[in-house]
Structure formats: C-alpha cells, structure tokens
Amino acid sequence: MTIPTSELRKNRQDLIGQLAALDGKILRGSLIESYKKCGKPGCKCATGRGHGPKHSMTVNFxxxxxxxxxxxxxxxxxxxxxxxxxxRLKEILEQICMINREILKRREEL
Known part of the structure; x- marks a missing residue:
C-alpha cells in the first residue's frame, strides 16, 4: 500500500521537529572506557580490571x-x-532523505 504524499510530508515535519528537540546537544565521536594496570608489585590492579574507569573521546576525521x-x-x-x-540525528536525516526521495520519485514538489 502506498503512503499518501500528504502523510509523507507530515512524517517529514515530525522528523524535523525531532531534530529541533535535540537542541544542538550533539557530539560526533566515540566514548571509550578503559582500565589501566600500573605495574606496581602487589597492587590490587594486578589481579583485577585495573585502575579506572578512565574515559576518553575519539573522533576520526x-x-x-x-x-x-x-x-x-x-x-x-x-x-x-x-x-x-x-x-539519532543521523537516523532522522536518513529518514528525511528517504521521504524526499519517495516524493521526488512521484514527481511531486518536495
């Protein structure tokens, strides 16, 4: 069953609202949690996970x-x-693009 274009446009507006709700609280990268062993003889970290957790953020360009x-x-x-x-931003943008491509395929105004 084909979704009416009017519904596609409504869905797109809902998605745009979700983008606005993110309020700029976005950050690209990966948050990494790590534990380190200090190497001191007899330290509790030698038999456990290590000291930590320590957190770092990595961003690839x-x-x-x-x-x-x-x-x-x-x-x-x-x-x-x-x-x-x-x-979430990436998911929303992809959904908006899919809607726009579908409207374009119908040869209707975006």
Missing amino acids: PKRKPENDYIPLEYVAQIKEYVSNYQ
Missing part, C-alpha cells in the same frame, strides 16, 4: 589523525547523551 580527549568523570553522562543524540 578523513585524511587526518584521530583526535583523542580525556573526559572527566563528571562529564561522562552528558557526553553519552550527546553522542547518542548524534546517532
């Missing part, structure tokens, strides 16, 4: 070295939200 930044513990929850919002 085309034709450039990745950038890594230490993330203080008090910012980790916020960074997780922003990175998650970035993934």
Whole structure:
C-alpha cells in the first residue's frame, strides 16, 4: 500500500521537529572506557580490571589523525547523551532523505 504524499510530508515535519528537540546537544565521536594496570608489585590492579574507569573521546576525521580527549568523570553522562543524540540525528536525516526521495520519485514538489 502506498503512503499518501500528504502523510509523507507530515512524517517529514515530525522528523524535523525531532531534530529541533535535540537542541544542538550533539557530539560526533566515540566514548571509550578503559582500565589501566600500573605495574606496581602487589597492587590490587594486578589481579583485577585495573585502575579506572578512565574515559576518553575519539573522533576520526578523513585524511587526518584521530583526535583523542580525556573526559572527566563528571562529564561522562552528558557526553553519552550527546553522542547518542548524534546517532539519532543521523537516523532522522536518513529518514528525511528517504521521504524526499519517495516524493521526488512521484514527481511531486518536495
């Protein structure tokens, strides 16, 4: 069953509203949690996961070295939200593009 163009346009507007709701709280990259072993004899880290967690953020760029930044513990929850919002942003943009392609295939005004 074909979705009416009017409904596609309404869905697109709903998606645009979701973009606005992100309120710029977006950040591209990966948040990494790590544990380190210090190497001191007898330290508890020798038999466990290690000291930590420590958090860092990595962002890869085309034709450039990745950038890594230490993330203080008090910012980790916020960074997780922003990175998650970035993934959501990409999903929303793809959905908008799919709707626009469908309208274009129908030879109707975008």
